[in-house]
Amino acid sequence: MEPRPQGAEEAHRLEMTGIAKSYGAVRAIRSGELRVRPGTVHALVGENGAGKSTLIKILAGAEQPDSGEIRIDGRPVGVGSTAAAIDLGVATVYQEPQLFPDLTVAENVFLGRELRRRGQVDWVAQNARVVELLELIGLPARYATAPVRDLSIAEQQQVSIAKALGGEARILILDEPSAILTDSEIEVLFGVVRRLVATGVSVVYISHRLDELFTIASEVTVMRDGETVGSYAIEDLTVRRLVELMVGGTPVEATGRRDVPDVPPLLRLEGVSSGDRLTELDLAVRPGEVVTLYGLVGCGAADAAEVVYGIRRASAGRVLLDGAPVAPRSPRHARALGIGLLPSDRKRQGSFSFQSISFNIAAGNLPLLSRAGVWVDRRRERQVAREAIARFSVKTPHERQPISSMSGGNAQKVVLARQLVERPRVLVLAEPTQGVDVGAKEEIHRIVRGIADEGSAVLVVTTDLGEAIRLSDRLVVLRAGRAVAEFAPGASQADVLAAAAGDTADRAVPA
């Protein structure tokens, strides 16, 4: 372990100062600062859109800053590419392990930079080095020769860390490593991080699970709205204080109401579980009500949406519609029951990229738009598309425009319009405004509110705190697969975030 000079500028392994970055008109970072000491775990936190992932991409060489300076060990450096970052000793481990399942652990670690001897891969030397790395990260040595597909997700992530370390990293960036792990797996991860830090590596640790920072990080840098709010020693913070720093002072204006008519719920979930990701969720949504499931990535809210829409089967519990148990088998079945869903991954699950707007809308409403279920009524197809364009103010010259040529917000409106040709009894929206500009976000929120006002039961699943608070008539917070708190409109951001991030000591008062 290196000696740690106190106070001096040289004490920092990494210094990023005055970083600014814009994407077109959007300013992702206005002034980013990050200073990391050698051999420490430095947490980087902030709400979605605060600018932390952009800051990390700049450090990893994936993006170029508009201005600002990066110093490593006191020397100014240019990180022009991901390769340059690796040469500088900056290694990044992303959330999803990017490994080749049919190659062994050792091969994955050394892919593209194999050790060679007489033209052949030097398996012995390579395995010896991998065994060292595996010991460092706490995996059995025999894993060196196991195909990656035989490893669990947590183990694969550890292999990713080993791969990143293979290049003699001095700065290791872990981008939300815990989001997809179980509690016991997180413990293993922390063991790895501690061992690494003990060897002098600096770790930049990004996480939304604020409680875990108190067990792993020594310093925290908080970002909000593209600016670094400040850096703090972990001892000086509580989860509550951290949350307040993240959300700032300005309250979100809630559009939700308390006066939802007290009628029987349209959609009910009773003790619904899905594997080990969602545990015994009880939920009721009345007609005209907007209920939000809010939580961090991996909290199980997304799984709840998939159960309701028939993508995923509930392993326990039941879904009731109008008091009658239904078990949606497929999206087709769910839609026949009057359940609609706006998927979270628009590109993969929502859009038919090079097809037109009218095609995209019609694709989900073919029984409705065809005569005798066979012939497409092209006039109605066109008419429905034009109505949707007008109703949701989609910016496009005509309904024949391919959806791939449209902005995120407009494309999202088209995908949403597909579910609204016939008003669904239950509408589930998963991350309805992800990757959408501010104007479109407000319009989509207005549309969602309108659907509820017409009498649909609306369930919003989101990781966007502002959205959750603004939109809900009732807000349910999930954490690690369980509902942990419920809020009425007007809840403070800090309270909600604290509940989601696991502030067990300082639990918010449920509504």
Next chain:
Amino acid sequence: MTTSAPDRSAPSAPTGASSPEPGRGRAGGASRVGSAVLRAVLTQRVVLLVVLLAVVVGVFWNLSARNYLSAPYDAGYMALALINLPPLVMLGLAQLLVITSGRGGIDLSVGAIVSLTGMVFGLAHGRWGWSLVAAIALAVVFGALCGAFNGALVAYLGFPPLITTLATYYAFSSLAVVVTAQQPISTPPVQELYFLARAVPVVGEVALPLSILVFLVPTVLVVWLVTARTALGRRLYAIGTNDVAAEWSGIDVRRTRFLAFTGAGLISGLVAVVVTAQFASARPDAGTAGNGLALPAITIAVLGGVAITGGVGRVSGVVLAALLVVWLNAGILLAVPGNAGSQLQLLALGVVLVAAALLNGLSLRRYGGA
């Protein structure tokens, strides 16, 4: 017109991400028109095919007028050459259905289905004394069953289409040979079918083979109606474009893909009748001799603008591509008589296919989107 064809709207779009070079459009009137034409040719396969067709026919007419050809390349000759059109277009459409369904969709077994169904048809009509209509119905049903076998493996069991149809290519072609111990069936009822291949006068002295009117035109019409006008067609393009999004939109992805393969088999069954009539004999290697019928069919489909990645493809493109190949081949035979001519046809087919595919890649890079 199918709404699924992305190229229809792209060129007229005044805005949008599909135009990465905004400065290009502002450069003066003439070059603006020129670039619009170039863009249409590059991005709209039908336009490209029409241009190529005009060039091919123009060149051969010209050569014919100057007496460079061994026989006149006139309307009558061109009509006569169309006898080769039905199998090409029909199997090209079969590939269109399967390739458009996406996930590596392709059908190597169509030629083998033609062989096997041809034998079944020959047995029914030529040996068992079934009436022509009943035998044709049997051929259609039998072909559809063969296609359904492919479809069940691919759509419901998740087999890769290329390998599945390679396997059934082997199996069907083997059964076709074994079923009559290699003997073709050319009993009098089968021989009489040759009337279907004979030309009948249509307009003036232009005569078209009867099989075009009886089999080809209805098939083209039905496939066009299905792909462009029915809910099933919309589902087909949807699953080919993005089968996850299709599933999430409530479309039965498996059933749609299954039907695409079944449809390809059905068309192949019909082709078996056409080919049997053309040979006046049901031959066990009718669809598999030489390179077989599957390869030309795939070539025609790709040339016609069917994207191997799925979700894109139009009936008009396939028909034009087949016409182009047939009239090009017919011209080559007159320009280069004998064996050399038929060899040159192979070269032309290969070069046109590779060039068309490379052009696809180029226009994708240049104009994005479509």
Next chain:
Amino acid sequence: MSVPSPARSRGREGASASSGRVLPFPVTGQELVLLGVIAALWLVLGLATPAFLTSGSLVPLLVSTAPIALVGLGVTVVIISGGIDVSVGSIVMVCAAVTATAMTAGDVPLVLALLLSVAVGGALGLVNGVLVAYGRVHAIIITFGTLNIFRYVGLQVFDGSTVDGIPATLAVFGRGEAGRTAGVPHSFLLVVILALAAWVALRHTAGGRHYYAIGGDAHAARLAGVAVRPRVLLAYVLTGLLTGLAACFVIAQGTSTLAPNVGLGLELSAIAAVVIGGTSITGGRGSVLGTVLGALLVQTVASGIIQLGWPSQLSSLFIGVFIIVAVGVDLLRQRGRSSS
């Protein structure tokens, strides 16, 4: 929303099975199964027709396996890298035509004939490789196109007739006495040697391992620093070279006359051998030893059916069934793994 389930097998078994070794088990399950199936078939055929397990029957079997297995070696690499090559039948035709014509025209020594054929094959493979690696077009389209183009080139060489009076220069790879040593056909021996070399190269060189990475995820492989395009190019060139050599076997095994239908449909036999051998058609997984066994199985069935006096075309039916079984078993195995 679709984060993969962590409830996978924890890999203890898979990992511990390979402890103490520097690499996973050298032979795949599919290869052992194939070996068993071939052994069982030989036993059954030996019992059913006493003539089967004699050199008079086994030598032709091994000889006819050689060209398919050889072409299959190259196609295996291509398929592992995520591509496909359906033009190999036409490459055999061109190589055989050029080499046979040259041999009839003058006294070409054995080595020169081999070099000529291999060089022509390599050149045609280069055409495929450049178009596939740099043309951004799916390999199946490109090689369907070159299938026709190469066929045209071959027909030009044949010039409308057959090549007659081919001297016995290549008899060392033929069916006759000159073609074997101690009863083992040279052609099959050479295939085994080349297969072992390819096996070592795919398993023990960085370049060989890169093919698996490319077939698994070409984009990720590029990010990891793998030179994807040159690698892919090389796979097609390699296939061309091996196919050129296979063409010499084909000449040697035939009569002194070569007809233009040579090589027709060989691409399908080769692909069948590769797939039956356990290589995944979607890339990223496979082995050349499996391919040799696959080719041997295909030819065993063909030969067995003839020995049993059944119609020879029935062997195609069995090939089809074998392919479906092989792919089905592979799918079941994958599903079992992802659901356990």
